[in-house]
Amino acid sequence: MIQEKAKKRGRPAQLLQMAELHAFVEFLLGKDPRTELQNQVIDALQAEDFNFGMLSEAQQILVKEALKPYREHLKLQLLFDELSKNPRQTEYEEKFLELYKRYQKDTLDPAETNILKTMCTRYLNFKTQKLEYSDLELYLSQIEKKDAGKKRKAENQRKFEVGGGVLSAYKVKNDDALDTEKFLKRVRADGYLAGKIRQTKIYKKVWAMDLNPKEKTELLFEVLNQLALYGNQGETVKFVDFAIEVAQTKLKQKTDSVAE
Known part of the structure; x- marks a missing residue:
């Protein structure tokens, strides 16, 4: 008797909890504007009454892909809620809270958002003893150096723009031949006169x-x-x-x- 080879069974698809999918869709509905992917996910889940197992394989892939940023958001939110309850925070925790508040207002640029996510991941690793607190301090110092450089760059840009505006207002065309000291004296004198x-x-x-x-x-x-x-x-x-x-x-x- 020829024994049939046992067929390899793939891992059963992990059915996602309906409660999470409901919350996920509520989260997406609150976003404005939404991406095409997010709209497709909303339509697919609502059509199947949030039953992940009823989705096609392609739809399941879409949902899982769309869930990644949502779960990252939840991770950030949970850590924020936890740290906000502490009467005193470390410098690292204060920086995370500061960035998260700006994240809530949607005022972080992509680089800052990545820093926020990294801070969250490192802090959670620290809590599970995968990292030392010195590792957090090192990363914080790197962030602070970047922030200082960014502020200097922004300050220099403002000075450049203001300086250009002043030169334009005084109709200075050939600034290479400009006597800076004499020009600044003139600007100060005009400012004094205007004030008086x-x-x-x-x-x-x-x-x-x-x-x-x-x-x-x-x-x-x-x-x-x-x-x-x-x-x-x-x-x-x-x-x-x-x-x-x-x-x-x-x-x-x-x-x-x-x-x-």
């Missing part, structure tokens, strides 16, 4: 009017020009001349008072 103008009663009166900034600026200087024209009829000396004389006397008295 903003403290004047005329400026405050004009700026309180219901006009846009450009109209206010034009009106302010037109008012100053008009004031210079007023004076007694038949006299060449204008009121502005008296104002200048009085102001000079006042400033001289102030200077003399300080000198004493």
Whole structure:
């Protein structure tokens, strides 16, 4: 009698719990916008009443693929919830919590998201004694160095943009021949003058009017020009001349008072 070879049986497909699939779909429905893959997964699971075993092999592969980021999300969320309950956190834990809060607001870039996931994995390995705390400290120091470099780069970029904006505002075309020290003195002097103008009663009166900034600026200087024209009829000396004389006397008295 010829004995038939026993057929190799493949591992039975692991049926995913319906509760997890329900929660997974709820999670996906809360996302806006969703990817095409996520929409396909939602349709497939809802069509089979969340019975993973009823899905085709191709659909099961899609669901498993889509579940990976969801499970990563749950892992992050669970660790966040756990660490948030601690009255005191280590620097590593504080950094994780900080990144996770930004993750919730969707303000992390892809590199920062990867750092968050790595921090989570390493922390869980530390809890299961697969890593020493010194390993966490080392990774944290690497993150901090990257953060410092990123901040310096952003700061330099801001300085570059602001500097370019200032040069453009002053209509500097050939900045290679620019006398930097002289130019900065001019900028500071203009800033000082603008600050003093903003403290004047005329400026405050004009700026309180219901006009846009450009109209206010034009009106302010037109008012100053008009004031210079007023004076007694038949006299060449204008009121502005008296104002200048009085102001000079006042400033001289102030200077003399300080000198004493």
